[in-house]
Amino acid sequence: MNLAWISLAALIIAITLSMVTSVNVGVVSLALAWIVGVYLGGMRVAAVIGTFPIDLLINLVGITLLFGMANNNGTLGRMAARAVRACRGNAGVMPIMFFFIAVTLASIGPGNIATTAIMAPMAMAVAMRATIPPFLMALMVGNGAQAGALSPVAPTGLIVKDAMTAIGLGGHEISTYLNNLMAHVVVTFVAYFVLGGWKLFARKRVAPVQMAQSDQAGARGDEEVVDVEPFEPRHWLTLAILITLVVVVIQFKAHVGLAALTGAAILSLLKAADEKDAIKKMPWGVIVMVCGVTVLIGVLSAQRGIDLFTDLLATIATPGTVTFMIALVTGAVSVYSSTSGVVLPAFLPTVPGLAARLGADPLSIAASMYVGGHLVDLSPLSTIGALCIAALPNEQDARKLFNQLLAWGLSMMLVGAVICWILF
Numbered sequence: 001m002n003l004a005w006i007s008l009a010a011l012i013i014a015i016t017l018s019m020v021t022s023v024n025v026g027v028v029s030l031a032l033a034w035i036v037g038v039y040l041g042g043m044r045v046a047a048v049i050g051t052f053p054i055d056l057l058i059n060l061v062g063i064t065l066l067f068g069m070a071n072n073n074g075t076l077g078r079m080a081a082r083a084v085r086a087c088r089g090n091a092g093v094m095p096i097m098f099f100f101i102a103v104t105l106a107s108i109g110p111g112n113i114a115t116t117a118i119m120a121p122m123a124m125a126v127a128m129r130a131t132i133p134p135f136l137m138a139l140m141v142g143n144g145a146q147a148g149a150l151s152p153v154a155p156t157g158l159i160v161k162d163a164m165t166a167i168g169l170g171g172h173e174i175s176t177y178l179n180n181l182m183a184h185v186v187v188t189f190v191a192y193f194v195l196g197g198w199k200l201f202a203r204k205r206v207a208p209v210q211m212a213q214s215d216q217a218g219a220r221g222d223e224e225v226v227d228v229e230p231f232e233p234r235h236w237l238t239l240a241i242l243i244t245l246v247v248v249v250i251q252f253k254a255h256v257g258l259a260a261l262t263g264a265a266i267l268s269l270l271k272a273a274d275e276k277d278a279i280k281k282m283p284w285g286v287i288v289m290v291c292g293v294t295v296l297i298g299v300l301s302a303q304r305g306i307d308l309f310t311d312l313l314a315t316i317a318t319p320g321t322v323t324f325m326i327a328l329v330t331g332a333v334s335v336y337s338s339t340s341g342v343v344l345p346a347f348l349p350t351v352p353g354l355a356a357r358l359g360a361d362p363l364s365i366a367a368s369m370y371v372g373g374h375l376v377d378l379s380p381l382s383t384i385g386a387l388c389i390a391a392l393p394n395e396q397d398a399r400k401l402f403n404q405l406l407a408w409g410l411s412m413m414l415v416g417a418v419i420c421w422i423l424f
């Protein structure tokens with residue numbers, strides 16, 4: 001029992017550090033796993049190393065590399081610009097269009113963080129030109145990216161898929177994706193119209209932020225709000241590879257990471273994208289964080305710390321309130337910590353034990369964890385919210401948006417818990 005408490009204390013330390021410091025908790029988790037597992041728990045070094053998620057690592061590396069290359073060579077930007085042009089200058093439609101662009105991009109592979117990094121600068125530039133409140137644009141872009149985060153081919157979706165498979169709940173990737181998608185769609189569109197989005201539809205069409213192909217834009221300048229550049233052969237090739245990736249993964253059950261790495265290799269060999277620059281810009285910190293925490297969870301399980309953690313969670317919930325309480329707890333931690341890197345790897349392993357102790361549906365408990373955790377992630381203390389704020393050119397607007405997004409993130413703790421209680 002002492003070892004169980006020690007291993008649980010190590011996890012609590014890691015989670016706390018992720019909430020109050022900028023240190024990479026993955027590095028700390030690896031150190032704690034080695035000390036607790038080998039020197040206190042009597043595990044062999046090989047046993048500790050054996051908990052390292054190699055399959056997840058390959059998946060994350062492959063997906064982030066391929067879509068990093070697609071972003072760097074301009075393919076994703078050109079796709080997004082054409083979608084925005086379809087709004088034809090309607091201020092009310094623009095944020096909605098950005099929501100669906102973000103959902104689509106996040107779902108086909110880049111994931112929520114990369115999609116927000118791609119879309120936020122363009123979205124905020126359009127918001128400034130069209131005098132759309134920055135909060136409404138951030139709401140649509142950030143939550144759009146979050147809505148597609150749990151796609152079976154997106155990084156966070158792969159993390160959840162790996163964790164769910166490890167606890168015997170594999171094969172539910174589509175329902176996981178749709179649960180998160182629908183929760184974000186409902187919350188986002190209700191908030192958009194309640195907080196003033198409906199007023200934007202009554203506005204006149206806006207002029208362009210930057211004319212597309214200046215010699216030809218004069219005749220249609222009132223319909224364009226972003227620069228639209230032509231597709232070149234390398235962009236068509238990249239688009240074909242991205243479509244092929246989605247098809248072979250969903251239809252033929254190909255390995256996501258290896259299929260993505262193959263696509264990246266083709267782009268590199270044909271000089272259609274620069275893999276060196278993409279490798280430098282890959283989210284290595286997040287990858288280390290996820291893998292490190294997963295190793296610590298492996299040690300925690302071996303020392304029966306997971307059972308102890310499950311018992312503690314079970315004491316704050318009943319069969320009728322478990323989805324509410326779990327969503328509230330994961331949401332509260334997610335406001336200050338990484339949902340994909342810390343919260344989900346730490347909490348999902350407790351699902352079977354909670355379900356057994358409380359007589360609840362394990363899939364409902366798991367859904368409350370990943371939905372409750374993601375609904376708060378527009379907080380400025382998370383990467384999604386921070387990227388939206390960083391895209392604003394005016395410091396005064398950025399400060400106002402910070403306060404608005406913080407209020408949103410904190411309110412979503414309770415709103416998300418209620419939604420999970422109703423739905424699951």
